[in-house]
Amino acid sequence: MTRRELLARLDSRELTEWRAYATVEPFGEERADRRAALICMVMANLQKGKKQPAFELDDFMLQFGEADEPLTPEQMMTAFALATGARR
Numbered sequence: 001m002t003r004r005e006l007l008a009r010l011d012s013r014e015l016t017e018w019r020a021y022a023t024v025e026p027f028g029e030e031r032a033d034r035r036a037a038l039i040c041m042v043m044a045n046l047q048k049g050k051k052q053p054a055f056e057l058d059d060f061m062l063q064f065g066e067a068d069e070p071l072t073p074e075q076m077m078t079a080f081a082l083a084t085g086a087r088r
Contacts, residue, residue, distance in 0.1 A: 037061045047085060 010018075026034060037060035044055045071079070080086065 033062050044082065047082075 007015075022030075034057070037057050040060040041055050041057050044060070048055065
């Protein structure tokens with residue numbers, strides 16, 4: 001079904017209800033992204049040092065939109081060390 005067909009079948013109220021439902025129970029790709037981020041968060045927290053703060057889900061969620069500032073070499077090295085378990 002195309003977007004145009006969907007909008008022809010749904011009225012404003014039903015569309016609003018679906019949007020509200022999706023904020024409470026995400027579905028589709030957002031749900032899959034959250035699931036993958038959760039696995040990454042758990043794995044990273046299992047590998048972190050005892051004195052390091054715990055990682056959070058948002059640390060692993062994909063970000064879309066405008067690009068942030070490029071990483072500095074120090075940030076790249078830290079990301080590499082975290083990903084590979086290398087000591088710094």
